[in-house]
Amino acid sequence: MDVQSIRKILSENGYKNTAQRDAMFEVLRDNAGEHLSPEEIHEKLQDFGSHVGIATIYRTLQIFDSLGIVHKLDFDGRVYRYELASIDEEHQHHHLLCNRCDKVIEIHTDMLEKLEADVEVKYDFTIVDHSLKLFGICSDCRKKQEEKIEY
Numbered sequence: 001m002d003v004q005s006i007r008k009i010l011s012e013n014g015y016k017n018t019a020q021r022d023a024m025f026e027v028l029r030d031n032a033g034e035h036l037s038p039e040e041i042h043e044k045l046q047d048f049g050s051h052v053g054i055a056t057i058y059r060t061l062q063i064f065d066s067l068g069i070v071h072k073l074d075f076d077g078r079v080y081r082y083e084l085a086s087i088d089e090e091h092q093h094h095h096l097l098c099n100r101c102d103k104v105i106e107i108h109t110d111m112l113e114k115l116e117a118d119v120e121v122k123y124d125f126t127i128v129d130h131s132l133k134l135f136g137i138c139s140d141c142r143k144k145q146e147e148k149i150e151y
Contacts, residue, residue: 001029001069001084009067023050024060028070028084035073035081035095035104075104075133094131098138105138 006025007017015021027044028036036044038057045052061082064070070082075097081104086093094107116127137145 001025006069009069010063013067015063020050020052020056021060021063023048023052024057024064025069028082032084033106035075035083037079037081039079041082075102095133096138097133097135098141099135100137100141103138103140107132107134 003022003025006021010017010021023045024041027041027048031044038054038061041061042052042054042057045057061070061072065072065082068085071085073081073083073095075081075095094109094111096105096107097103098105112130112132116130119125120127
């Protein structure tokens with residue numbers, strides 16, 4: 001996706017194209033693969049000299065989410081994080097979440113296809129999307145723990 005694509009989506013859905021929305025998209029695009037909170041987006045915009053208010057960021061993220069431009073992610077129940085939606089993914093990808101350092105690792109393999117098919121048949125239910133979060137301890141945190149034990 002590029003800025004022109006976003007502008008087209010916004011216009012087709014009755015939203016104005018603004019410099020602030022362009023800047024927010026560019027921050028999300030430039031940080032693809034990261035899961036940014038509204039506050040982190042605000043900070044990155046300020047770093048680039050773009051002064052977008054935090055309320056504008058929240059409103060724009062709601063619009064982007066409703067239009068499928070971003071995915072709104074809830075990893076910890078405290079703060080939502082956002083990432084650009086990928087046009088070529090049928091479903092959102094999955095995430096591994098480290099309980100110690102809060103690292104987020106993306107899983108791009110869809111391991112739920114058979115489960116989805118079974119559920120659709122058994123419950124006569126059409127699944128349109130799913131989300132999977134696995135919690136544990138990442139390899140970096142395990143290594144740090146092992147280093148402490150050696151002393």
